Amino acid sequence: MSQNDTYSEFSAIVHSPAQPGDALLQAFVLLPKEASEKLPRRGRTSVTGHINGLAFQATLEPDGQLSHWLALSEPLLNAAGANIGDVAHFDIKAVEQEPEPELPADLQQALAASATASAVWHDTTTIARLDWVHWITSAKQAKTRAKRVSDACNMLAEGKRRVCCFDPSGFYSKAFSAPKAADY
Structure with a gap:
């Protein structure tokens, strides 16, 4: 799969989380299934793209439904001129090489x-x-x-290179889900 095969354009509503317990999560969007299906994996996936024309790079999170959601920071929203409840315009594509994960x-x-x-x-x-x-x-x-x-x-x-019994999409285990959106 080439990087161009992963390209998608879509519009999505900018949501705020119903439970604002995570100070890092100010806003998010749910990716349309069609956009998510073009990505190389159902688990965490890094993308580059634009929100309302403003460039960004981020890691999409699995939603447990074989799709993804994207956390949006307040500075990114402000720079893109997007607010909670707005419909924002996106284009995304998978990065050519996943960046090294931050080691806890x-x-x-x-x-x-x-x-x-x-x-x-x-x-x-x-x-x-x-x-x-x-x-x-x-x-x-x-x-x-x-x-x-x-x-x-x-x-x-013991030489095991992959974590066993872990579904990075959350689909089979229902371990992951997108945040619930607050009512406006």
């Missing part, structure tokens, strides 16, 4: 403590590392997250 501090510490796990980690693909990080950061409880960090290092030390 707890996973970084655990990998530093295991040379074998660290060696396998660095020998895997960027997509595999993205899935490992997504699996760990998607834990809802601190206890679960700590167990996943430990399990990840054990699996990597």
